[in-house]
Amino acid sequence: MHWSDLASFLKTTAEQLHIPAGFCTVTQAHRTLFSCACGADKDALEKSRGASYWIYSATKPICAAAAMQMVEAGIFRLDEPVGRYLPEYANLRVYDAQKASHPVSDPLLIEHLLTMQGGFDYDLRPPAVQKLLQQKNAAADTIHIAAAFAEKPLQFEPGTHFRYSLCLDVLGAVMEAASGIRLGRWMREKLFLPLGMLHTGFSPNEKAPPLAPQFRQQPDGSIRRTDPENFCRLTPLYESGGGGLCSTMDDYVRFADAMACGGRSREGVKILSQRSIDLMRQNRLAEPSLADFRRRYTRPGYGYGLGVRTSLGDGTAQSRGVFGWDGAAGAHILHAGDVDARIGQPSTHRGSFRWSISSRFWIWRSSTTMSLISWMRCSIGRWMNRACFLTDFMDLNPLNQ
Numbered sequence: 001m002h003w004s005d006l007a008s009f010l011k012t013t014a015e016q017l018h019i020p021a022g023f024c025t026v027t028q029a030h031r032t033l034f035s036c037a038c039g040a041d042k043d044a045l046e047k048s049r050g051a052s053y054w055i056y057s058a059t060k061p062i063c064a065a066a067a068m069q070m071v072e073a074g075i076f077r078l079d080e081p082v083g084r085y086l087p088e089y090a091n092l093r094v095y096d097a098q099k100a101s102h103p104v105s106d107p108l109l110i111e112h113l114l115t116m117q118g119g120f121d122y123d124l125r126p127p128a129v130q131k132l133l134q135q136k137n138a139a140a141d142t143i144h145i146a147a148a149f150a151e152k153p154l155q156f157e158p159g160t161h162f163r164y165s166l167c168l169d170v171l172g173a174v175m176e177a178a179s180g181i182r183l184g185r186w187m188r189e190k191l192f193l194p195l196g197m198l199h200t201g202f203s204p205n206e207k208a209p210p211l212a213p214q215f216r217q218q219p220d221g222s223i224r225r226t227d228p229e230n231f232c233r234l235t236p237l238y239e240s241g242g243g244g245l246c247s248t249m250d251d252y253v254r255f256a257d258a259m260a261c262g263g264r265s266r267e268g269v270k271i272l273s274q275r276s277i278d279l280m281r282q283n284r285l286a287e288p289s290l291a292d293f294r295r296r297y298t299r300p301g302y303g304y305g306l307g308v309r310t311s312l313g314d315g316t317a318q319s320r321g322v323f324g325w326d327g328a329a330g331a332h333i334l335h336a337g338d339v340d341a342r343i344g345q346p347s348t349h350r351g352s353f354r355w356s357i358s359s360r361f362w363i364w365r366s367s368t369t370m371s372l373i374s375w376m377r378c379s380i381g382r383w384m385n386r387a388c389f390l391t392d393f394m395d396l397n398p399l400n401q
Contacts (some may be wrong), residue, residue, distance in 0.1 A: 003034045011038040018223055020044035020215055023249060027257060030266035044213050044225075051212035052204050054230040055252065056243040058331030060168050061324070062255060063241035064114055064307025066187050067175060068276040076178045078114070078306075081107040082170065085177040086143070088150035089170075094119060094157055101153040108158040113171040114306040115284045119154030120165035124234060126152045133234065141237035142183060146173030162285055162292035162304060169232075172241025183239045194269045195258055197251040202239045204246045211246075214329060228329075243328065252333075260335050280306040281323035281335070 006024075014022050021039035025032060039045040070076060076085070083090030089108055093101040104119075112118045125133075128151035132140050149166060156163070172183045179186060184202045192200050199208040214228040232243035258265045263272035283303030285293055293304050301314050305323060313320020324334035 007036045014038040015040050021048040048212045050209050052208045053212045055247050055331045056328035058327035059243050059245040060307045063168050078111040085174045088147040094154040112158045113167040116167050117159050118167040119156045122165050138235050140235045142239045143173045146170050162289040168242035169240050195254045195265050200247040200251045202244045281310045
């Protein structure tokens with residue numbers, strides 16, 4: 001494959017699918033190998049260059065990495081109960097088959113949050129949160145809102161099933177309570193500043209580029225521009241670990257680059273150990289949670305690790321240990337590399353795993369729809385096997401993520 005072939009493929013695809021704007025970058029070992037801008041809307045393409053954008057659920061890998069930093073610092077352990085840090089979670093209730101609630105049999109653990117086995121749904125505004133917002137309005141912060149989430153009974157016993165949900169939002173509150181530091185401040189001091197991510201945070205800062213235009217495909221097939229507001233931002237003080245970050249293409253490249261290079265930035269700053277990255281991409285789901293995951297995403301060959309999807313390497317997907325996640329506005333991050341044969345085996349313990357991760361990754365960012373995103377992911381994935389692949393499609397179907 002030649003880079004000119006890839007550029008031609010991307011430009012032709014953007015025109016055929018009427019993608020307003022898209023950007024692709026391929027980087028290896030901290031070096032940019034390829035960069036391309038394309039799109040069917042010249043105005044959108046120009047306004048999107050270097051712009052900020054809400055990354056929605058692409059926040060989750062960053063939050064998971066920050067959580068693993070806290071594990072490394074001894075602030076908490078993955079097997080600790082959430083109720084140790086958030087008292088409202090010490091006496092959770094769970095629905096039974098008849099929708100009657102009763103106390104949970106086993107405590108909710110921090111690892112359950114990272115593996116989406118906490119028993120939550122994705123209702124950001126249950127009655128308790130609506131009441132809280134009426135009482136406190138803009139003063140409701142991350143811990144206040146997470147406490148309100150606890151008033152609603154869980155959908156299942158913790159650790160028994162997989163369900164994509166508010167788990168990472170609750171995790172963000174745990175991180176604040178355990179460390180005594182606001183989630184955004186921890187990320188800024190421990191991740192963003194060390195990596196040079198100067199335009200990433202839970203709200204666009206004054207020096208950040210303007211927000212990129214976003215679009216939604218209409219029922220008649222036309223594509224219309226929409227307001228780029230983040231539905232996860234319940235209040236200015238609520239920092240959603242599941243979907244609240246605003247970033248830029250260049251900034252997210254820096255995060256992906258570090259994760260692809262053993263947790264080390266291009267300037268040589270270490271943000272996370274290789275062991276923690278290994279643990280993140282080890283499949284943590286056993287049955288029936290693994291079956292839940294596959295029904296939800298209809299992707300054979302994948303499981304779920306700590307805040308990321310991971311390939312099991314069974315021949316139906318990418319190589320074992322390929323990991324990443326997506327976002328509601330089309331954000332997509334994918335890292336790949338060779339892994340130890342033990343990676344991908346369901347496990348409830350934390351072990352030591354060795355593998356070599358490729359330091360190559362992709363960046364692709366555009367305005368499109370969820371169906372087009374899936375097609376583009378599959379197509380681009382065929383071009384670059386064994387790559388670390390980050391995409392951000394400016395899709396406007398947030399509830400899908």
